[in-house]
Amino acid sequence: MTPSSADDDADDPDHQLPPYLRKDGYIDNRRGRAAEVLARDQRGGRDEHGGRYARDEREGRTAPSPNEPERALEALTTYVAAAFEERDITIDAYSLTSETLSGTLAAPVQAVMLGELNPASIRVRLLLPDQDTTLGLPRMVDDPDDGRPLRRQRELARAHTIALRSTFTRLSDVRPDIENSIEFRTVPVTPMQKLYLLNTQVALSGYYQVLQRPVTFGDGQRDEIYDVLGVNTMLFPHRSDPGRPQSRDSQFVAESQAWFDALWESIAEPVTPFG
Numbered sequence: 001m002t003p004s005s006a007d008d009d010a011d012d013p014d015h016q017l018p019p020y021l022r023k024d025g026y027i028d029n030r031r032g033r034a035a036e037v038l039a040r041d042q043r044g045g046r047d048e049h050g051g052r053y054a055r056d057e058r059e060g061r062t063a064p065s066p067n068e069p070e071r072a073l074e075a076l077t078t079y080v081a082a083a084f085e086e087r088d089i090t091i092d093a094y095s096l097t098s099e100t101l102s103g104t105l106a107a108p109v110q111a112v113m114l115g116e117l118n119p120a121s122i123r124v125r126l127l128l129p130d131q132d133t134t135l136g137l138p139r140m141v142d143d144p145d146d147g148r149p150l151r152r153q154r155e156l157a158r159a160h161t162i163a164l165r166s167t168f169t170r171l172s173d174v175r176p177d178i179e180n181s182i183e184f185r186t187v188p189v190t191p192m193q194k195l196y197l198l199n200t201q202v203a204l205s206g207y208y209q210v211l212q213r214p215v216t217f218g219d220g221q222r223d224e225i226y227d228v229l230g231v232n233t234m235l236f237p238h239r240s241d242p243g244r245p246q247s248r249d250s251q252f253v254a255e256s257q258a259w260f261d262a263l264w265e266s267i268a269e270p271v272t273p274f275g
Helices: 019-024 057-059 073-081 098-115 148-174 247-264
Strands: 044-046 052-054 088-092 122-128 181-189 194-200 202-207 212-214 220-226 234-238 269-271
Touching: 044 194, 073 088, 073 098, 073 194, 073 202, 073 234, 088 098, 088 247, 098 122, 098 148, 122 148, 122 247, 148 181, 194 247, 202 247, 234 247
Parallel strands: 088 122, 122 181
Antiparallel strands: 044 052, 088 194, 181 269, 194 202, 202 234, 212 220
């Protein structure tokens, strides 16, 4: 049975917000306006006693404007939450393993399954590196031909894509009234940046930073590799302005969407979730 809310609450946008967004104050969707991501100095939360606080005052940070970059996990969490306030949700992602997106989608999809959010459709498309291609990263510091870092990366990608597929399968079972799809395609390149396109209106982009770090492989051996950590990537937000289609941000979003669509429709190969 489809979860539903009381008739007298149906037109109240604040009522439609899931508890985790109302509690943490990430979204502003006051009556008569679309949901927006708030700057960190505008986001509220509750302390251990239930009192309200301004997140950045509590943590002693300088709050950026909504257009300033944030760490990937925090940025994607807030912008995806705003995207899930729309009737029709589209998410296009280009990344190395889909780790950040997998972690980000859990809460809003759960809110949909619980009936706290009621979109009409959710469509997700992921572009990932081809698993049979020898990627430039990750690689061993001392032996570039050692295949263990790439095997480890493929195992991570497989785990995250299977988790995403499982999440959307459960969503279909719980909310058959909502049209949803998740597709995976691969391209034979090493991603050196990640890109997220939300509802064709917002683009979040950031560069993978190469670093040297020790990792433990499945055989228990610990070695130094050159790697990238996607959750720590700084994501730069760009929002399209329908009233200013020639603005820098509007053109960036449009060009990024065209770039993604061109890859998706040309050299990208459809795959199952890597196993």
